[in-house]
Amino acid sequence: MKIITVLLSAAFLLCNCGGSNYTVSGHYGLAPGDSVFLFASNKSIIGSGVMATDTTFRLKGKVAGTDIATLSDRDRLLTPTLIFLEAGDIRLEPREEGVYEATGTPLNDSLLLLNRKLEALRNEYIKMTPATPHEEVEAIFARFEEIPRAMMNANLDNIFGLWLFSAYEFPNMLQDDTRRAQIRPCMTAFSPGMQAHTIMQELQKELAGFENAQIGHRFTNLTLTDTQGEPISLSSLVEPGRWVLLDFWATWCAPCCHEIPHLREAYAAYKAKGFEIYAVSLDNDEAKWRSFTSANDMPWINVQGIDADKRSTAAAAYGITSIPANFLISPDGIIVAKNLRGGELSKKLAEMLE
Incomplete structure (x- = not known):
């Protein structure tokens, strides 16, 4: 998500x-x-x-x-x-x-045109069946990326183009190993005014966070408040003999909730051996988040990752563009694994702790 x-x-x-x-x-x-x-x-x-x-x-x-x-x-x-x-x-x-x-002004009309083009593509995709040739399906997916990209390239001197970059191109490029190196050249293609814009500055921070949060890199510290309103720093958990899973999630994220039983299983099996979870919620509704963690047997450390202005400095620090996302941190503070799903977490912990 x-x-x-x-x-x-x-x-x-x-x-x-x-x-x-x-x-x-x-x-x-x-x-x-x-x-x-x-x-x-x-x-x-x-x-x-x-x-x-x-x-x-x-x-x-x-x-x-x-x-x-x-x-x-x-x-x-x-x-x-x-x-x-x-x-x-x-x-x-x-x-x-x-x-x-x-609608009614140039940039808003451009957004309307984008939505209509993407809507037409979605309608084409909905009509496809299991018998549809694979090449046709792939062509539709390619068009979903090509349309925003073409409109972005035609608007490199205005906020609509920058918005398209932030909403479509940047997330796609960040998650694509073959295109990630193109991000900075794409940024410099924008006009000086757009390069200096706050949106671009935030994207640059997010890119730096993503690059720093790779396997083999040292973790970036976070200090966030738990369900009782008490600040807890990630650095306070990283110590000899302790492995920490930094987990980004939200109650509204169905795949995140699907992972909870797997987290619970790993926590029960390995907490006594030095395993801890630092779960960063990206929920805007703090009351719902607190209630959810209490009702769903989540005994690990739960902290709020949304700032007062409804952004997430914590997510940006790790270059998070989608959730669930997690990072396994070794006792010496090094990220040793990312995005462990299902039984992968318990399997990895077994390698490290048994």
Whole structure:
């Protein structure tokens, strides 16, 4: 499961004087009288309004240049709608249940075009059967990567292109051994303004974290709070005679939850022999996370990996782009294995501890 942490990491250039005028209006899934909010990437509110009796709204303001915003209710219970904030009249319309799309300005129209192209591909894929030739299936998968890449290359001087890089190209390249070396050349292909953008800076940190978190490298320390609100550092666990599994997961991640019985089995078998788990949750809902760990017999160290601004510095430090993800750390602090699934963890621990 993809973790969406860097897509909205832009620094806003908004002010009450100067800049260009924008409006955001349309229909939204709130009741008349409810408030709708426009959020900056740091979760600060940069605009708000009240839903009219016909469930429409209208926000207006000024923006210097272009950047990324999200629209939602105050508590962000509705799925936030991505908006490229730029001069002009931005219109929001429902696409399907709980999903809204922005249109009316160049960058938002470009996003709409991307979504339509990918939707058409998904419809083609759905129609395929087990009898469909393998070459046709592979061609569809290739197109899923080619379409965003082509649009990115046509927008290397604006925030839409940078967003495409962060959302599509960067994660794909990071996980592809044959393309990973192309990441930095791809970064330098962007305009100077985009290279200096906060999104690009965050991606550079994530790339550095990924490179540092390879087998044979020393672990990077984390200090996070447990279910009782107490800070626990990863470095406090790494010591002679102790093997530590650094595990990134979330309650909303089905594959992560599937791994819990395997973690429980390994913990029961090897805790007395010096094995510990430092499980970093990427849940936004802390109460749900605490309740889940209590109800599902997870007696190891559970810590919260989401920062106050809803990002994860911890995940970035290890270059995490999807979960589940884990790292087995030796007593001398060296990463000796990654992404152990199912019975692989117990098998590896048996090699080390028996």
